[in-house]
Amino acid sequence: MRLACRVNGHERQVDVLWEGESLLYVLRDRMGLLGSKNACEQGECGSCSVLLDGTLVCACLVLAMQVDGRDLVTIEGLAQHAALHPVQEAFVEAGAVQCGFCTPGLIMAAYDLLQTNPDPIEPEIREALAGNLCRCTGYTKILDAVRLAGARMGRP
Amino acid sequence: MTKTLRTREVLGVGESVGRPDATPKVKGEFAYSSDLWAPFMLWGATVRCPHPHARIRRIDVSTALALRGVHAVLTHEDVPGHKLFGLEVADQPVLAWDVVRFQGEAVAIVAADHPETARRAAGLVNVDYEALEPLTDPEVAISPDAPLLHPRGNVTRHVKIRRGDATASADVVVSGVYELGMQDQAPLGPESGLAVPAEDGGVDLYIATQWLHRDRDQIAMSLGLAPDKVRLTLAGVGGAFGAREDVSMQIHACLLALRTRRPVKIVYSREESFFGHVHRHPGRLTYEHGATRDGRLVYVRARILLDGGAYTSSSPAVAANAACFAVGPYRCPNASIDSIIAYTNNPPCGAMRGFGAVQTCFAYESQMDRLADVLGISPIELRLRNAMHGGDAVLPTGQRVRGPVPVAELLKRLQALPDPADQVTSPADLRALPGGVSNTTHGEGLRRGVGYAVGFKNVGFSEGFDDYSTARVRLELADGRPVVNVHTAAAEVGQGLVTVCAQVARTELGVEEVVVHPSDTSVGSAGSSSASRQTYCTGGAVQAACQAVRQEILRRAGSGDWEQASSELIALLAGEAVEATREFRHRPTQPLDPETGQGHAHVQHAFAAHRAVVDVDVELGMVRVVEIATVQDVGRAINPQAVEGQLEGGTAQGLGLALMEEVQVEGGVVRNPSFTDYLIPTILDMPPVRAEILELGDPEAPYGLKGAGEPPTISSTPAIVAAIRAATGRPLTRVPIRPQDIAQ
Numbered sequence: 073m074r075l076a077c078r079v080n081g082h083e084r085q086v087d088v089l090w091e092g093e094s095l096l097y098v099l100r101d102r103m104g105l106l107g108s109k110n111a112c113e114q115g116e117c118g119s120c121s122v123l124l125d126g127t128l129v130c131a132c133l134v135l136a137m138q139v140d141g142r143d144l145v146t147i148e149g150l151a152q153h154a155a156l157h158p159v160q161e162a163f164v165e166a167g168a169v170q171c172g173f174c175t176p177g178l179i180m181a182a183y184d185l186l187q188t189n190p191d192p193i194e195p196e197i198r199e200a201l202a203g204n205l206c207r208c209t210g211y212t213k214i215l216d217a218v219r220l221a222g223a224r225m226g227r228p
Numbered sequence: 229m230t231k232t233l234r235t236r237e238v239l240g241v242g243e244s245v246g247r248p249d250a251t252p253k254v255k256g257e258f259a260y261s262s263d264l265w266a267p268f269m270l271w272g273a274t275v276r277c278p279h280p281h282a283r284i285r286r287i288d289v290s291t292a293l294a295l296r297g298v299h300a301v302l303t304h305e306d307v308p309g310h311k312l313f314g315l316e317v318a319d320q321p322v323l324a325w326d327v328v329r330f331q332g333e334a335v336a337i338v339a340a341d342h343p344e345t346a347r348r349a350a351g352l353v354n355v356d357y358e359a360l361e362p363l364t365d366p367e368v369a370i371s372p373d374a375p376l377l378h379p380r381g382n383v384t385r386h387v388k389i390r391r392g393d394a395t396a397s398a399d400v401v402v403s404g405v406y407e408l409g410m411q412d413q414a415p416l417g418p419e420s421g422l423a424v425p426a427e428d429g430g431v432d433l434y435i436a437t438q439w440l441h442r443d444r445d446q447i448a449m450s451l452g453l454a455p456d457k458v459r460l461t462l463a464g465v466g467g468a469f470g471a472r473e474d475v476s477m478q479i480h481a482c483l484l485a486l487r488t489r490r491p492v493k494i495v496y497s498r499e500e501s502f503f504g505h506v507h508r509h510p511g512r513l514t515y516e517h518g519a520t521r522d523g524r525l526v527y528v529r530a531r532i533l534l535d536g537g538a539y540t541s542s543s544p545a546v547a548a549n550a551a552c553f554a555v556g557p558y559r560c561p562n563a564s565i566d567s568i569i570a571y572t573n574n575p576p577c578g579a580m581r582g583f584g585a586v587q588t589c590f591a592y593e594s595q596m597d598r599l600a601d602v603l604g605i606s607p608i609e610l611r612l613r614n615a616m617h618g619g620d621a622v623l624p625t626g627q628r629v630r631g632p633v634p635v636a637e638l639l640k641r642l643q644a645l646p647d648p649a650d651q652v653t654s655p656a657d658l659r660a661l662p663g664g665v666s667n668t669t670h671g672e673g674l675r676r677g678v679g680y681a682v683g684f685k686n687v688g689f690s691e692g693f694d695d696y697s698t699a700r701v702r703l704e705l706a707d708g709r710p711v712v713n714v715h716t717a718a719a720e721v722g723q724g725l726v727t728v729c730a731q732v733a734r735t736e737l738g739v740e741e742v743v744v745h746p747s748d749t750s751v752g753s754a755g756s757s758s759a760s761r762q763t764y765c766t767g768g769a770v771q772a773a774c775q776a777v778r779q780e781i782l783r784r785a786g787s788g789d790w791e792q793a794s795s796e797l798i799a800l801l802a803g804e805a806v807e808a809t810r811e812f813r814h815r816p817t818q819p820l821d822p823e824t825g826q827g828h829a830h831v832q833h834a835f836a837a838h839r840a841v842v843d844v845d846v847e848l849g850m851v852r853v854v855e856i857a858t859v860q861d862v863g864r865a866i867n868p869q870a871v872e873g874q875l876e877g878g879t880a881q882g883l884g885l886a887l888m889e890e891v892q893v894e895g896g897v898v899r900n901p902s903f904t905d906y907l908i909p910t911i912l913d914m915p916p917v918r919a920e921i922l923e924l925g926d927p928e929a930p931y932g933l934k935g936a937g938e939p940p941t942i943s944s945t946p947a948i949v950a951a952i953r954a955a956t957g958r959p960l961t962r963v964p965i966r967p968q969d970i971a972q
Contacts, residue, residue, distance in 0.1 A: 106263040108256070109417075111466070113497060113498060148255070163250070165246070167873055171468075172250070172258055173415075176254075176256045195657070198911050198912050205903065205910060206416075207414055207415055207881075208877045210873075213872070213876065215911070
């Protein structure tokens, strides 16, 4: 089967060999986009979060062929060349990254939140990130990072 | 000599230097062990036994082998070297034959050209089992007439400590039985790696682990190869917390790669991960405390029974830790401790953050609260009356605790931190109530409680273990500028060691540009990234190697003045780089006496205390932790931001054990091997952490530091439980606490 979709602004075409392949598998093993992570592959941890036509989804729960003709943004699509996206920059500065396995998914979820709600209060941040597990940080510095990113993105 | 070097302390020890790997991690470019790829790579899969105890009558691989795309199916007959492996004792089959001792034990392995093909082939391996009655109760397992799971008996280790008068009596006696469920480390990165066969008949393995050299030695034994034919390189590690101290898929991937002569990658699914690594020992702890009427401890008697599961793993060391710290950081003249770990047909247990000290801290702190209640004094006051002090701090093993012993200071500072207990939660916002937007209460049945706990544990390996780390440091010119290269085999697992190594090098050599090379086995062992030891041991090794480099620079300069020599550094390095390799060892330790448990078994002790504030819906048993405060002495904060991260993250794992985390095992069968059913704290569960870091300085340690990773996970659990007891009046003797334990 041939899958055609738009990934981070580029048209991509890949062959899907088995109809059961998930979007996560195809991103990682057929497109070489390894930033979306395989922590649970059960839709529980959010490590593989991507935007599908602007909606935050777990790539492990989407069949690859479902995205035919659709638009994807993955963690690889946030940074503009050498410049990190403000959410990425804030995660680095706030010390929100330890092992980093949850980081791409959390950044996608935070990016998605700040697109629609540039100045979230803490309970809103917590609700928005509740689908993303982190085992290292205890989330304190992740909250710091989202607040920092929100403040920077809100600036003209 | 024209260029001026920047001042010594820039980005050095004591500064919150950012991680060099943070940028690739936020961009999704950091290569974890599950991200690796090689040309002509095959995928491995593991056949696991569905029974907790069984005899294997026959294994038939023919159907699996016939499947298109399958390149190899291997069983125990294909293990060319030692067929058993293990961290301390080689007693676990690489691939089982004859008897299977736990559910999920590996029986066969498959390599195929697509991961789904490998999984299907694994399902086609036909194993004829005779299911046997599982032995799942550790108390039954150690009884005299129990069937033996291992030839030398079902007691993995029994550590006895006898100190003072075994018959001491006291005015006030409290006793209790405390239980802990089985906790999982649940690192987000699954067990994974890539094995590549080499032309010399050896193998190169790219792997996420905590200890490259110990993995290498176990792999080489089972492959029947010399250790230098097995070369390991650390791949990106997605968390560890003890789960990666034991071998999981390492030997399997190497066996398949050597058989197929192709690179083989194995990545566990989350479900497989629950079966593929050891867990924290569940336990049942029976305690009796005797005290005077004014609250001074007279004796502690404890029987600690931990379930080690099917194989030894690191159980012997866990048993010792549980025994040594069984009384807590308190003065007590008489102690009688029995710490026993049993073999059962439950999942094997081994290392997890806190390592034996977690189980006993929950029990002794619960006992201290019970004693305070009986005596009618505050829990803090009781702890202050019994707190170990520097000078008279002696463990029940007779070992004097050296360096700062700030038990009273931690508690007093904790008590002085602003207290959110007076702020009444507004029932107007559901999100601030137990149950949150599940809309389970609007404030009805709501009770607030506050609880305290203090704990401690050893840093580094104990009981006479030769605990060392190796660092190679090379100072050279690159494009005319001095650059320090640091090479160790230490595992960066997320904790930030890679930053620490660079900070140490900058501080010691005054050179800003430091390259920390990938960790591999081409340099000497760094020991394990466990026991809160890497900043101490590998930090110490990097410091020692840098100091040797410095001596050579001074020799070249013909001067004793480092300022002078460093101003001429470029000229001094022009002819030849300077390189030094050093091993660092902490002060030696001693074994424990097998009958009395006396002995100087540990090198350093690290202390932390927690205060938890909770809101409990007593009608439905829902708990919301409102705030956690913690005070910890880290000796010296090498990287304050990273230390905060350890305190916050370690506290979250303690919260998980208190409230939700348990591998539920029934009759040896794991009922919840998924993140759907094994719950770890989310951002909604974890409250703000108010952390105060003390830097009291241990004169015997590099830069005065103390290991910082584990203490946050020790006292957080009992503090939360104490707070829920305060809110509900329930005894709550088991963790994790379930809603039905509260709303009985």
